Amino acid sequence: MPNQVANQVPNTKFTNNEVSQNSGKTPQKATGAIALADGTIIFGRGSGASGTVVGELCFNTSITGYQEILTDPSYNNQIVMFTFPHVGNVGANDEDNEESSVNGETAARGAIFRAHPTPPANWRSKDHLGAWLRKKGIVGISGVDTRALTRRIREGGMQKVAIVHAPDGVIDKAALLATARAWGGVEGADLAKEVSTSERFETTENLWHIVDGYKNTDAATYHVVVVDFGVKKNILRNLASVGARATVVPATTSAEDILALNPDGIVLSNGPGDPAATAEHAAPMIRKLIDSNKPILGICIGHQLLALSLGAKTMKMAAGHHGANHPVKDLETGKVEIVSMNHGFTVDPNSLPEGVVQSHVSLFDGTNSGLKVTGKPIISVQHHPEASPGPQDSFYLFQRFADLMKSSAC
Numbered sequence: 480m481p482n483q484v485a486n487q488v489p490n491t492k493f494t495n496n497e498v499s500q501n502s503g504k505t506p507q508k509a510t511g512a513i514a515l516a517d518g519t520i521i522f523g524r525g526s527g528a529s530g531t532v533v534g535e536l537c538f539n540t541s542i543t544g545y546q547e548i549l550t551d552p553s554y555n556n557q558i559v560m561f562t563f564p565h566v567g568n569v570g571a572n573d574e575d576n577e578e579s580s581v582n583g584e585t586a587a588r589g590a591i592f593r594a595h596p597t598p599p600a601n602w603r604s605k606d607h608l609g610a611w612l613r614k615k616g617i618v619g620i621s622g623v624d625t626r627a628l629t630r631r632i633r634e635g636g637m638q639k640v641a642i643v644h645a646p647d648g649v650i651d652k653a654a655l656l657a658t659a660r661a662w663g664g665v666e667g668a669d670l671a672k673e674v675s676t677s678e679r680f681e682t683t684e685n686l687w688h689i690v691d692g693y694k695n696t697d698a699a700t701y702h703v704v705v706v707d708f709g710v711k712k713n714i715l716r717n718l719a720s721v722g723a724r725a726t727v728v729p730a731t732t733s734a735e736d737i738l739a740l741n742p743d744g745i746v747l748s749n750g751p752g753d754p755a756a757t758a759e760h761a762a763p764m765i766r767k768l769i770d771s772n773k774p775i776l777g778i779c780i781g782h783q784l785l786a787l788s789l790g791a792k793t794m795k796m797a798a799g800h801h802g803a804n805h806p807v808k809d810l811e812t813g814k815v816e817i818v819s820m821n822h823g824f825t826v827d828p829n830s831l832p833e834g835v836v837q838s839h840v841s842l843f844d845g846t847n848s849g850l851k852v853t854g855k856p857i858i859s860v861q862h863h864p865e866a867s868p869g870p871q872d873s874f875y876l877f878q879r880f881a882d883l884m885k886s887s888a889c
């Protein structure tokens with residue numbers, strides 16, 4: 480039984496004494512290691528897929544929802560470090576994956592844990608997290624002081640890292656460090672194009688229900704075209720929940736082809752990478768969609784791309800926002816909502832052109848979390864109104880979008 484296998488080895492913590500700066504010996508029990516581009520090597524115990532992966536190290540403060548996080552295409556080219564110490568408690572199942580594209584690699588490349596993935600205790604679980612990671616090709620490493628490492632990122636910014644899972648315990652630290660340092664990074668990378676679907680597809684799948692699971696919506700009132708920059712499934716399901724059927728199109732689809740589908744509204748989805756790089760091909764298309772006066776909802780990179788298309792600027796954040804516990808204020812209603820966030824770039828509010836106004840702000844650091852365009856049915860948010868994982872406080876944004884589609888049709 481996988482649970483017994485997982486429990487055979489004690490939950491070793493590789494303490495700071497064993498964190499070496501290149502020169503130290505590999506601790507005996509180590510079957511995994513992290514190399515930070517600044518030269519730090521941290522040892523741990525490998526899990527999931529074996530081998531080496533490289534990416535941007537970002538921390539996530541969610542208490543649960545690790546399966547949705549690791550399959551969120553926005554984490555492409557990233558390695559997620561969980562600050563919550565026990566990850567794996569609810570196992571993994573076939574229903575909670577968030578990636579909707581079938582183009583191969585779409586999700587996080589690696590995962591870093593404090594405790595070794597814990598055995599599942601949940602009626603929906605089909606797999607131990609460790610086995611699931613292996614199937615998904617995600618390299619895991621545990622026994623890491625994730626909070627200390629998180630503090631390091633908060634102080635020094637996100638770093639390029641390489642992590643290895645070597646079941647035989649043979650770890651080439653110099654090669655690992657060289658891999659981390661040689662990697663190009665996320666800045667300037669148009670990753671959305673890579674994770675986007677290559678084929679157009681349609682869906683009416685609705686939100687998960689405790690008795691029925693996922694069911695399709697029969698009668699849709701609206702037709703929404705979703706431009707796929709790395710869309711999460713729960714965005715599509717939330718659209719179905721407000722009466723919209725979705726046609727998902729590749730990120731490089733022309734505005735003419737999108738408008739030919741005669742949508743009632745258009746969603747610019749979430750997705751990985753640097754929005755400024757993706758805007759090089761997406762902004763001309765988005766400007767035409769703006770000119771069409773169709774209702775538009777932008778989410779995360781979709782929000783950033785909308786801002787760039789309108790003439791605003793985006794910039795890289797030091798540590799980014801990754802968690803399911805971020806407070807955001809809706810400036811229209813004055814209400815504070817707790818939201819799910821996952822972004823490393825942000826829209827510069829000082830760069831907003833006339834007629835583009837802030838609708839939401841982060842109460843953690845005052846960064847922009849939403850926009851609206853005066854006189855046009857256009858709204859966008861930096862956070863994730865579809866949650867998955869996270870609180871459902873922001874579901875109202877889908878209704879707000881549906882209301883825009885309703886009034887635009889009159």
Ligand SMILES: NC(=O)CC[C@H](N)C(=O)O
Nearest residue numbers: 553750779780822823824
């Ligand atoms: N979740 C997203 O869409 C992320 C947007 C963008 N890749 C960022 O990191 O800011």
